[in-house]
Amino acid sequence: MNLVIVESPGKTKTIENFLGEDYKVVASKGHIRDIKNTGIDNLGLDFNNNYKPVYAIIPHQESTVRMLNKEVEKASNIFLATDPDREGEAISWHLNEVLNFGGKTVKRIEFNEITKDAVQEAIKNPRDIDTNIFASQETRKIMDRIIGFKLSSLLKKAIGSSKETISAGRVQSVALKMIINREEEINSFNKETYYEIEAQFRHFKAKLVDSNNPKKTLQFTELGKAESILADLDENYIVKEIIYGTRKETAPAPFTTSTLLQSALNKYSMSSSRTLKIAQELYEGVEINGRHVALITYMRSDSTRLSDQFMGSLVNHLKRKYGEDSIGYAHKANNNKSAQDAHEAIRPVSLKNTLEMVEPYLSKEQFKIYKLIYTQTEASMMKDAIYETKTALFSNNGHIFSVTFERPELPGFKLAKDGVAEPKYYFNHLEGDVMKPTKEAYYLEKTTEGPKRFTEATLIKEMESSGIGRPSTYATTINTLKMRKYVEIEKKQVVPTKLGTMASKFLDERFSDIININYTASMEKELDEIAVGSLKEENVVDDFYKTFKKNFEVADKPPFAIYTGEICPKCGSKMSFRSNSYGVFEACSNYPTCKYIKKQEVEQETDTETELLECPECHTGHLVVKEARVGKKRGNKFYGCSNYPTCKFTIDLKDYVRKK
């Protein structure tokens, strides 16, 4: 009997079917060991022996290890078929250390797609465990442990209270920094008002453009300029030129974890953790006609690759469904340099599990996600969509107006997605025609748009393109930031809290060489060199630790000032974050010489009913809902006068209701 050990239980049945009677396939369910929380600073590292980690079975994996040992006992040959990447190599290494193989043959095999050919080919080409690849994984593990534990405890000392859990790390802190940086860009962005000129016709609106460059809409910063042009116009708009063109919309690549999460948020407003959970259900499979059917391939993937076998069936499927003409080429993502390609793209296991067939067996949300994946996979092999465009230029006393229409010429991949619709109106006037607007031209007041806050989706996209985090951790990293109260989600946007801002500022002042968008990339380079044997694990860890330790010792000296970036209006010193048992506030860092404290902006909740109620004390203000910021009753809502601090009238919510 042969035993094959993979990572995910969802794969075992399929692989067993490919290999036949002599093979049993079981799963490790991921890592089975982790570094212990013992020794110096709980790091679990032996500092007298090249930082060697002390490993222990992960508590909830003990039953898995018992099960694996039982299966090993029954087998004569063992194949370690964990994922073909750095972490997979490490899982195999630990299995080899932990399981009671006795004298049995243990070999490592790998396949990066679950197809019959790939699995059978892998069995024919076994190899030994690659200790260099394992060393690179262990290096990552050690460095993450040191960074994570040391920074977390220092940060807790600096900003923590007994209530909150504080943490920091190579990945989460960089993600947080991205969010804070974006917030600062937004705050420093100067909004400017500008004006555009528009004319309304029966079926369309045309905009005033630069007469030398009709592709450019004119924008005026001064209203007077716009008004003088308006005064210059009459009611005759002569069709001066009609420009024909095309626009191409490129078909998408198949889904990776990152792009699936982005689509599900954009289309269905589903959070990343929710989407991933549903994808997992589809991967594990559902009962269809009394048969258990796995619907999608593995959902944690960074690859847009489809297996040759599947691509063949995809082409046939598309021919039948949309015709020979629909076939384009295999679209791939071109920007993912850090991809490890251990799995295929996320795709339907079989195109025969059509949307119509599976819909009755799926929950609404499951169906939404399955449909996204099914249609994206179809689209990825289809032609790009082409639109025919027609731009009309109008002349009015030398001023040029422009409007562009488009209609589909070739629907391409859009057939698999939402389809394409013919426009309700398509311009059919000729050059020289004179058109009259339905009302006089007018100006539009607009403001320049600054940068936008991240959504979960755009944050994941940014993390992926900087190589921060992995498909298995994108969603959990964002959850960590939420749980730590570093960020909040408001209207789909990721908004940093004051605590998050402080944490990030603190780390940025002291550890900007590690908590940095480029650090992971440079670390990956070294890990790659360890994996091919040109660098030694001990040397990399030692170099890292020596510089880290020096920085850390400098940073670990109170007081832990955290500067806000603002200047004290009283003495000109830097403003800093402070905290006490009531919470966080901003004060001059020159304390106690300067005792300036920044007033908290009290957000006034507008309550239409009370807003009208005049203050009984000063008679000029009105009552608004406020929240106690300090004192024992912090958080309590009460009514106070809008003239505070001139008028200090307050009244309890309960009393207010009673009086009414």
Added chain:
DNA sequence: CAGTGAGCGAGCTTCCGCTTGACTT
């Protein structure tokens, strides 16, 4: 309920990445 102030320190936890359940938001 409206005007705040760090430094001590027991015993917890904390990292990132793999994977599922067993638990509450």
